[in-house]
Amino acid sequence: MLKAYKFRLSPTKSQQEYFVKTFGCVRFVYNKMLEERIRLYEDSKLNPNAKQKLPTPAKYKPEFPFLREVDSLSLANAQMDLNRAYTNFFRDPSVGFPKFKSKHNARASYTTNNLKGSIRIEDRKVKLPKIGFVKLKQHRPFVGIIKSATVSMTKTRKFFISILVDQSEEQWVPAKNKVGIDLGLEHFAIMTNDEWTSEKVANPRFLRKSEEKIKKAHRALSRKKKGSKNRDKARIILAKKHEKIAHQRQDFLHKLSKRMVDENQVIVVETLKSKNMMKNHTIAKSIGDVSWYEFVRQLAYKCTFYGRTLIKADQWYASTQICSSCGTKGEKKTLDVREWTCTCGAHHDRDINASINLLLLAD
Incomplete structure (x- = not known):
């Protein structure tokens, strides 16, 4: 390997x-x-x-x-x-x-x-x-x-x-749990395990939190004369701020993906096309900041290293629209609908319901 x-x-x-x-x-x-x-x-x-x-x-x-x-x-x-x-x-x-x-x-x-x-x-x-x-x-x-x-x-x-x-293949101790992971913007990940315990991981929003500092560094760079030493210094200052955000994001993703691999034998995650979703300019910056693709990539190679199973749900699997209690597929819901009630009477949190539906794919 x-x-x-x-x-x-x-x-x-x-x-x-x-x-x-x-x-x-x-x-x-x-x-x-x-x-x-x-x-x-x-x-x-x-x-x-x-x-x-x-x-x-x-x-x-x-x-x-x-x-x-x-x-x-x-x-x-x-x-x-x-x-x-x-x-x-x-x-x-x-x-x-x-x-x-x-x-x-x-x-x-x-x-x-x-x-x-x-x-x-x-x-x-x-x-x-x-x-x-x-x-x-x-x-x-x-x-x-x-x-x-x-x-x-x-x-x-x-x-x-x-x-x-x-390296030679290592023998890893298998885990017993399964987990379904729904990815989002309000919360970075909504996870439900096979004990039907749900957890919401907050979206750290590293870029949003440092946006004012980035803008200030950009303005300072734009005022410097091209080719001057001061411009090169300002460029490095701006690069360091972007580098810090990248390191914060990588640290968060690595720790969360490693935790998921350590705790679970089977991981089910939804498939999101970030490139297509970023065509919506209202949420494009937030999608770029959240880094869903990188998180799934890290899960994939860590599952290979540690002998875990990663299941990627079909791109068109309607995890949000299906009732996890009776399996009925309801009408398409807009992003502002965070809770809904099925015709069977079950009341759902949109994100937790999606993570449960993803978990059911592991069976």
């Missing part, structure tokens, strides 16, 4: 410069190969019988010698990323055609592989190809064979490493 462990790096100034240079070279090679593949496709339409050879990173090294200064495996992985992007596009065109990477918007990262111990951890340091040992904060140990490592940099110039490890 492959599992990734992410740690904070503390590189020296020269090591930081190397990382930034590698990020740039990987982005440069990716864009060059994408540009050439587009050109080859256009040429093939003019001459269909001509055999075209796809570009590789080695092709650009004679013309651009600075590419020799970075890890060659990082460039090879950029080629693999481009091939994967093309494969995904032809498999499902809705994914979108591969895009050129921007210096300011693209994620600053590169991936390298472990060849004969080229990546290893010793004495609170990690050894990486071409650069040697870099200090890291290893907050938890792991056992397994290191396959690859991805070095990344945030907008606030913090460096991290994600180490992919091949």
